[in-house]
Amino acid sequence: MTRSAPPTEDKTPATGPGPGGGGPRPGILMGRPFGIPVYVSPSWFLVAALITILFEGQVNDVVERPLSYLVAFAYAVLLYGSVFIHELSHAVTARAFHLPVRSVTLHLLGGETAIEREAPTPGREFLIAFAGPLVNLVLAGLGILAHILLPLPDVALLLVDALAFANLLVGLFNLLPGLPLDGGRLVRAAVWKATGRSRSGAIIAGWVGRGVAIACLVAGAYLATYGAAAPDANANGGIGWLALLWSALVASFIWVGATQALRAERVRDRIPHLDARGLARRATLVTADVPLAEAIRRAQHDQAGAIVIADHEGRPLGLVNEKAVTATPEHRRPWISAGELSRGIDGGLTLSADLSGEDLIEALRRTPASEYLLVEPDGSLYGVLATTDVDKTFTGI
Numbered sequence: 001m002t003r004s005a006p007p008t009e010d011k012t013p014a015t016g017p018g019p020g021g022g023g024p025r026p027g028i029l030m031g032r033p034f035g036i037p038v039y040v041s042p043s044w045f046l047v048a049a050l051i052t053i054l055f056e057g058q059v060n061d062v063v064e065r066p067l068s069y070l071v072a073f074a075y076a077v078l079l080y081g082s083v084f085i086h087e088l089s090h091a092v093t094a095r096a097f098h099l100p101v102r103s104v105t106l107h108l109l110g111g112e113t114a115i116e117r118e119a120p121t122p123g124r125e126f127l128i129a130f131a132g133p134l135v136n137l138v139l140a141g142l143g144i145l146a147h148i149l150l151p152l153p154d155v156a157l158l159l160v161d162a163l164a165f166a167n168l169l170v171g172l173f174n175l176l177p178g179l180p181l182d183g184g185r186l187v188r189a190a191v192w193k194a195t196g197r198s199r200s201g202a203i204i205a206g207w208v209g210r211g212v213a214i215a216c217l218v219a220g221a222y223l224a225t226y227g228a229a230a231p232d233a234n235a236n237g238g239i240g241w242l243a244l245l246w247s248a249l250v251a252s253f254i255w256v257g258a259t260q261a262l263r264a265e266r267v268r269d270r271i272p273h274l275d276a277r278g279l280a281r282r283a284t285l286v287t288a289d290v291p292l293a294e295a296i297r298r299a300q301h302d303q304a305g306a307i308v309i310a311d312h313e314g315r316p317l318g319l320v321n322e323k324a325v326t327a328t329p330e331h332r333r334p335w336i337s338a339g340e341l342s343r344g345i346d347g348g349l350t351l352s353a354d355l356s357g358e359d360l361i362e363a364l365r366r367t368p369a370s371e372y373l374l375v376e377p378d379g380s381l382y383g384v385l386a387t388t389d390v391d392k393t394f395t396g397i
Contacts, residue, residue, distance in 0.1 A: 041107035051076040087111040089131040122192040129185035136171030178209030180257030209258030213251040220247020276355045280383035281305030288339025295338040306384035318342035353382040
């Protein structure tokens with residue numbers, strides 16, 4: 001599954017539309033093939049253990065214990081190797097189109113490729129999305145050919161058959177026509193090509209994704225009911241309820257992904273209306289040695305929403321952090337200088353007051369911070385931009 005960065009995200013903070021840093025690592029770093037960081041989420045080990053236990057029953061018919069557990073675990077590793085190749089195919093294809101790839105992550109329900117920007121054309125979107133399922137289907141075909149043509153020992157044949165089936169299942173499942181699955185991105189590309197609007201494609205694919213999520217849940221419920229009602233319910237009922245649990249996890253994953261895709265489009269609709277001047281707060285200038293209580297009093301007198309540290313000639317030197325001010329008890333404010341709660345102004349924290357839209361978001365993304373100094377083209381102070389005010393623009397989406 002591929003995932004392009006929301007217009008303000010993780011890519012920006014993963015929890016909201018406002019600008020931010022890259023956030024914590026998504027898992028254990030396993031390597032950097034083609035310069036792309038590959039992470040394995042701790043949840044993978046839980047899945048590997050579950051796959052080992054479930055697959056061991058089949059392996060035990062061919063290999064005695066405890067070797068059967070080792071073979072079953074090898075299958076779990078090979079299965080996620082197939083997922084890794086699927087995700088790496090997305091990443092390499094995106095790189096071929098000069099799109100920056102942040103990472104590949106293997107997790108509980110498979111994998112995810114984080115691409116920093118949307119594909120510029122529907123054709124490239126289609127090729128990036130199709131690369132993963134195509135590799136899985138090719139691997140499945142190679143597995144079938146190996147079964148037919150090669151004189152494999154029983155253990156190898158069991159692994160080849162299991163991997164062929166798993167790759168076929170992963171490839172076909174990812175082609176289901178709804179976001180966030182690859183098939184949803186294919187739908188998005190097709191609608192984009194037909195209408196000339198990527199937004200229309202994303203909205204249609206997002207709603208179809210919600211339908212796919214409901215279908216997965218219904219299918220799991222049917223399997224659970226069928227297993228419980230079967231004559232050999234004691235043997236099959238457990239598998240049926242396991243299918244229900246798994247389908248519920250998959251359905252929730254797809255529903256959340258589809259919902260995020262729809263939300264991302266609503267976020268994009270608002271980005272062109274962002275304007276640094278319109279969001280700016282009036283600033284009060286104080287020297288670093290001014291007590292915090294006095295700085296706050298001056299700001300209130302000036303009806304200002306921010307405090308800027310300046311030298312005696314009025315040149316800005318730093319920004320007082322609003323959260324630090326709020327966290328300081330009122331009885332301590334006369335004894336703390338405003339400079340103690342400030343952050344120096346480097347190049348990334350000084351922005352043009354004329355920034356707007358995507359240019360403003362990109363500037364915030366480059367240097368994550370809570371406040372920025374806004375200046376006029378001649379270098380004079382205009383005000384302060386707080387990221388909380390940017391985030392409020394997207395509240396309720």
